[in-house]
Amino acid sequence: MIQIVEERSEQQQQQQYEIDGVSQRIWEEVANQYRQEIQSLQLQLWQNSVDKMFQKSNGVPKKFLQKLKMMKMGKSNRQCSICCNQFQKDELIIQLPCKHIYHKCCVDSWLQSSTKCPNCRSDVLEALKNQEK
Ligand SMILES: [Zn+2]
Numbered sequence: 001m002i003q004i005v006e007e008r009s010e011q012q013q014q015q016q017y018e019i020d021g022v023s024q025r026i027w028e029e030v031a032n033q034y035r036q037e038i039q040s041l042q043l044q045l046w047q048n049s050v051d052k053m054f055q056k057s058n059g060v061p062k063k064f065l066q067k068l069k070m071m072k073m074g075k076s077n078r079q080c081s082i083c084c085n086q087f088q089k090d091e092l093i094i095q096l097p098c099k100h101i102y103h104k105c106c107v108d109s110w111l112q113s114s115t116k117c118p119n120c121r122s123d124v125l126e127a128l129k130n131q132e133k
């Protein structure tokens with residue numbers, strides 16, 4: 001009777017060991033998957049920051065921004081299409097070559113990522129380059 005009990009417990013130990021071996025393999029696989037995912041996430045983040053850098057250089061260069069007509073707003077009930085707020089008297093505004101006007105701060109940040117007028121989509125940078133000729 002005692003012998004049988006011992007045999008059983010030996011068998012159980014062996015089974016236990018096998019299960020541990022299997023679960024260890026699974027954990028290694030899971031860990032490897034996570035490692036790969038983290039690596040691809042890091043790659044994506046890096047790619048995103050590179051994209052952003054290139055987007056910034058897609059805007060209008062500073063030396064051209066300085067050529068834009070800047071003026072103070074008089075009385076008007078027109079509104080800036082970038083921030084959708086009405087122009088207030090004495091606010092600094094910029095007139096693009098296409099004659100559309102915007103707040104200076106609004107157009108400054110807009111033209112950092114785009115060269116086109118938010119209203120009529122005409123190319124501000126091209127127009128400024130043509131003025132130079
Ligand atoms: Zn604005």
Ligand SMILES: [Zn+2]
Pocket residue numbers: 096098099100117118119120121122
């Ligand atoms: Zn325009």
